[in-house]
Amino acid sequence: MAAKDDVQRRTLELLWKGARRPARGPQQGLTVERIVAAAIDLVEAEGLTALSMRRVAQELGVGPASLYTYLPGKAELEALMLDAVQLGETLPHEWPGDWRAKTEAWARSDWEGFRRHPWLLRLVATTPFPGPNTLRWLDSALRVLEDTGLTEPEKMAVVESVDSYVRGQARLSLEEHAPSPTEASERDALLAELVDFTAYPALTRTIQAGVAPYAADRFEFGLQRLLDGVATLITTRTPPP
Structure with missing residues (x-):
């Protein structure tokens, strides 16, 4: 337990206080930001399985020991990587429209981001260290719901539900094998x-109606039904005129 607590403290201190100046001769031009950027470039090119302190050092042209003067280890590096890419170009509350339009926009943006950068799904699931960008995003998402009349617990539940839905759908889409038209025809x-x-x-009636199983845009359908439920809840919180 003590070792785990040490990792948590070191990681949170790095995220919130930044790296201390290395005590053993810092490498010329090497910074935590450069290390994190090199790690992100590595996993973008080769996937998360390629990530190690040794490989990142190799990409930077330095010895592994040089990295350890800036970062204690891989767990801390992963937390910094996740926080570095947490924010997109637009924060949730900065999208145009009402609460629903903003929520749809950030959900779609995150879904596309996870699909483009699948390594993020693994880090989100295994790196429980909130950094400044993570909390800035969460604060922004909660601001989307400010004027809805929802209670504070309900606002958090909505954000977490939509976020979980997006991640789940992104994971499913990445795990599935989409057959080619020829493969699909042969299978059918x-x-x-x-x-x-x-x-x-029931399945026969659906197929006869021209619906191919697993061919619809499940993400959009599910997102709209989820937000329909939130909209219904909001109407119960809105006083009559």
Whole structure:
């Protein structure tokens, strides 16, 4: 437990106080920001499995020992990487429109970000150290709901629910294999030959209506239904005119 507490303290101090000046001859031109940027470039090119202090040092053209004069280890580096990319070009409350338009905008922006940078999903799930950018984003997302009449716990629950939905859908989309048109046609022909679809009447009616399973835009459909529920809750908090 003590070792875990030490990692937490070191990580939070790095995120909120910044790195102390190295005591053992800092490498010329090397900074925490350069180390974090090199680590991000590495995982963008090769994935998170390639990340190690040794590989980052190699990318920077220095020995691994040089990195340890700036950062205690990989856990702290991952926390700094996550916080460095936490903010997009637009904060949630800066999008145009009402609370729903803003929420839709930041949800779609985050979804696209996770799909472009899948390594973020792993760090978000395994790096429980909130940094300045993380809290700035959360504060902004809560500001979106300021004039809705929701209670403070409800506002937080809405933000967390939408955020969890976005991450879950992004993870599913990255795990799935989208067949090519030829593969899909061959698969459907085999299924028609091998499967007695009379055993699945509801599914048969859906297919006969022209709907291909797993082909719809699940992200958008689910996001709208989630926000429909939030909108209904907001109407119960809004006093009648």
